[in-house]
Amino acid sequence: MKKKIANKDTYAGIMYSMDxxxxxxxLKRRIAKGWSAEEVSFLLGRAPFYYxxxxxxxxxxxxxxxxxxLLDRIYQDSTTEAMTFHRERYETNEERLVRVNIEDxxxxxxxxIIIPWVLASKESYTENGKTKIRSCAVPELTFREWKEDESLESVSDATIDVREKLNRLLKSKYFKEGRAPDEIFQVVEFTGQHNLQILPKHLKDGLYNLIKAGEVCVxxxxGRYLLFEI
Structure with a gap:
């Protein structure tokens, strides 16, 4: 029996080390949330391909x-992954090529992820006049993103939950002044049920149904999409 060959994708870009x-x-935050890039684009109020x-x-x-x-607000986290870039004295801060290989x-x-910088695992510091060494966090450059597999029941429950919340928001004139997708998501995301998770795509589908019904418009x-009542 032949083993199925994975789909491979590779791309690269130029950026500074802090970028x-x-x-x-x-990237790691999106994966941890279980969201797709298109869902993040939606929360940003941008075109589907943007993120x-x-x-x-x-x-x-x-x-x-x-x-x-806005991304920090969407992810509800303003921290960054810890990493320390080792740089020789003669090196300057310049844009360099980063490459990503993905097996799907x-x-x-x-x-x-293939990077052109050296990441330090240790660094020296001075304390009470003495030089000491401490460990530095080193990010994972190889990791796995699991694909979410929602059951029909969970999709149905999420759809019903979002629809009920959106209907309540409509009745309260919530959309009168215009609302951003991330703002709406913060309102509908919490369910109080450990077995029910609302994802951005559930909200996107719910809003699309309201648009088709002539209840709201975009x-x-x-440069960003906002939702208004009609």
Whole structure:
């Protein structure tokens, strides 16, 4: 029996070391949440491909400048993955090439990140006039992203829960002034049930149904999509 060959993907981009730290942090946060890149684009109020372009390292510096505060709010976390870049005295801070290799299997994706910098595992510091050595955290550059496999029951429960919450919001005139997707998600995400998880895609589907029903509409405000009542 022949073994199925994984789909392979590879891409690369140019960035500064500090931009890499943030890029890596947001990649790991998305994976930890179990969200897709398209779902994050939705929460940002951007086109579906927007966040995927960021993860594929297109215009990393510009997107970080525009989106960092909102991404921290979406992930409810403003910390960054710990990493210490070792730099020789003659080295300057310049953009360098980062490469990502992905093997896409049926149930998961395996990532390999190849970076041009040396990450220090130890660093020296001075305490009470004495030089000491301490360990530094080193990020994983090979890791796995498991693909979520929702049951029909969980999808149905999430759909019903989101629909009921959106209907209540409509009745309260919540959408009168216009609401951003991430703002709405914060309202509907909590369920109080350990076996019921609301994902951004559930909210996106619920809003789409309201749009089809003529209850709300989408407007582009300063480059981001907002939802308004009709």
């Amino acid at each position: 890499f730290m943030y890029w890596y942090t947001y 995927s372009d960021f993860e594929r390292m297109h215009n990393v510096g510009r997107i970080l400048q525009e989106e960092r505060m 299997q049926r149930f998961y994706k395996d990532y390999e 407007r582009n405000v300063d």
